[in-house]
Amino acid sequence: MRVMLTGGAGYIGSHTAAALAARGHQVVIFDNFANAERDVPARLERLTGQKMPVIEADIRDVPAVVAALREYPVDAVIHFAALKAVGESEADPLLYYDMNIIGTIRLLQAMQQAGVARIVFSSSATVYGQPDSSPILEDFPTRVENIYGRTKLVMEDLIRDLARTGKLAAAANLRYFNPVGAHPSALIGETPRGVPNNLMPYVTQVATGARPHLNVFGNDYATPDGTGVRDYIHVVDLAEAHALALEHIVANNVSITVNLGTGEGTSVLQLVQAFETATGRKIPLVIAPRRPGDVSSYYANPALAEATFGWRAKLNVEDMCRDSWRWQASRAGINDV
Numbered sequence: 001m002r003v004m005l006t007g008g009a010g011y012i013g014s015h016t017a018a019a020l021a022a023r024g025h026q027v028v029i030f031d032n033f034a035n036a037e038r039d040v041p042a043r044l045e046r047l048t049g050q051k052m053p054v055i056e057a058d059i060r061d062v063p064a065v066v067a068a069l070r071e072y073p074v075d076a077v078i079h080f081a082a083l084k085a086v087g088e089s090e091a092d093p094l095l096y097y098d099m100n101i102i103g104t105i106r107l108l109q110a111m112q113q114a115g116v117a118r119i120v121f122s123s124s125a126t127v128y129g130q131p132d133s134s135p136i137l138e139d140f141p142t143r144v145e146n147i148y149g150r151t152k153l154v155m156e157d158l159i160r161d162l163a164r165t166g167k168l169a170a171a172a173n174l175r176y177f178n179p180v181g182a183h184p185s186a187l188i189g190e191t192p193r194g195v196p197n198n199l200m201p202y203v204t205q206v207a208t209g210a211r212p213h214l215n216v217f218g219n220d221y222a223t224p225d226g227t228g229v230r231d232y233i234h235v236v237d238l239a240e241a242h243a244l245a246l247e248h249i250v251a252n253n254v255s256i257t258v259n260l261g262t263g264e265g266t267s268v269l270q271l272v273q274a275f276e277t278a279t280g281r282k283i284p285l286v287i288a289p290r291r292p293g294d295v296s297s298y299y300a301n302p303a304l305a306e307a308t309f310g311w312r313a314k315l316n317v318e319d320m321c322r323d324s325w326r327w328q329a330s331r332a333g334i335n336d337v
């Protein structure tokens with residue numbers, strides 16, 4: 001297939017581009033480079049041997065998207081392009097409504113004009129809000145806890161509506177748990193701008209010496225060691241899931257909503273321990289107050305993805321730590337992995 005990836009130069013987009021290429025698909029990258037490095041397409045070419053066309057434009061620019069889809073007729077779109085910081089979304093809701101919700105509407109309009117009727121969407125476990133229990137199944141109630149989460153849920157709903165009314169032939173809403181890790185080649189990975197919000201990029205920056213210690217946000221949660229529990233998933237496994245989900249919905253003309261997680265909960269302290277074991281680097285810790293809005297514990301039941309398109313995560317937390325570190329160390333010019 002030929003597939004256009006909005007946000008294709010970003011963290012999950014670039015790993016999915018590599019996974020698609022490895023399965024023999026052609027990738028077209030559509031990205032405005034607002035939160036992506038310029039050299040990602042060249043790195044992808046080194047990694048995959050495939051020269052992927054790059055369209056630098058914004059998904060809200062309907063004529064630009066239509067022109068891209070006419071120049072490169074595709075079988076489907078995988079839609080990653082969005083803003084994703086919870087705190088920023090609460091500070092500037094209209095920015096998030098515009099980029100994420102209006103952006104998705106414009107993209108869907110452009111796809112309709114160009115006759116492209118299949119989409120895979122980058123959703124999030126954030127749509128479950130504070131779940132009543134874990135493991136989380138796809139039919140658990142959705143809840144909005146913040147503006148970012150609202151936008152993800154609306155984007156999912158738009159896609160489900162278009163699928164239900166026959167405007168889309170096939171769609172997949174993929175609800176990611178906590179993506180971490182990097183390609184083992186260390187050619188692509190996550191490059192957060194400024195101070196990382198998320199745990200793994202923060203840990204890797206402590207390991208390089210860029211930051212003095214990790215703040216552990218709360219050690220009095222009702223979890224085995226008191227720290228927050230999440231379902232971390234290696235981005236290489238996540239990328240593979242996109243390729244398999246896409247092949248499934250295209251072959252069967254169906255629309256699905258599925259969790260992508262490992263089904264394993266890992267606490268902050270367990271993740272730090274795994275990181276120290278995998279890399280031999282010590283991570284100094286400071287116990288800090290809880291971060292407002294954090295949930296104590298959640299993890300996926302990933303059985304539906306396996307039953308539907310035969311995917312399950314293969315990589316464990318140590319693999320995630322090792323590959324995150326290999327990437328961050330190579331970026332920092334540290335040569336010990």
Ligand code: UFG
Binds near residue numbers: 085086148197217227
């Ligand atoms: N944590 C720390 N210190 C840090 C950063 C995080 O202790 O410096 C802890 C958090 O308190 C939490 C765990 O590490 O217990 C994971 O935090 P992340 O920020 O890495 O991930 P979240 O689960 O909070 O957030 C992720 C995505 C969001 C999404 C949310 C719900 O980053 O975009 O899952 O799906 F909204």
